[in-house]
């Protein structure tokens with residue numbers, strides 16, 4: 001009887017639904033802007049005590065960098081909004097965009113705990129100094145579906161449309177001049193940096209109303 005079914009084959013195509021859009025860009029010819037940002041951040045760090053957010057160790061400026069970051073900060077915000085607009089569609093109306101910006105200076109051992117940015121549309125990071133390569137300090141973006149895929153079997157991974165088991169987090173090892181944008185609801189953090197020197201990044205919250 002079983003032999004009657006031996007010829008059954010399944011024809012199926014796999015769909016990856018509900019893509020999570022992130023952008024990992026690199027700014028060309030941005031060295032003068034990046035150098036100006038580095039200078040203004042170092043000046044601010046020398047004159048202002050930082051605040052404490054998701055950072056463990058390191059200096060985190062207030063979120064008013066557009067007030068003291070000069071033309072370079074304004075230019076960076078402008079670029080981030082342009083990139084965010086490219087990844088956004090609204091209901092026919094064009095919203096008003098605004099940006100809050102702050103600087104992070106991270107010495108060896110510093111990290112950022114996993115967090116999200118409530119009330120924000122897109123989160124962005126621009127990298128001014130990334131320390132020694134291969135020494136940690138990567139940005140990680142967590143699979144927002146966690147822990148659903150692993151509820152029945154720890155270590156389970158569904159095979160993605162590319163044929164590979166899907167990662168539970170995506171890591172980015174940034175370079176000076178890199179700009180990363182991701183949805184602000186997406187939990188993310190920074191791995192501990194173990195190399196020498198200091199890392200400098202600029203974070204931005206992009207709002208619409």
Ligand SMILES: [Fe+2]
Pocket residue numbers: 054115116117123188203
């Ligand atoms: Fe963040």
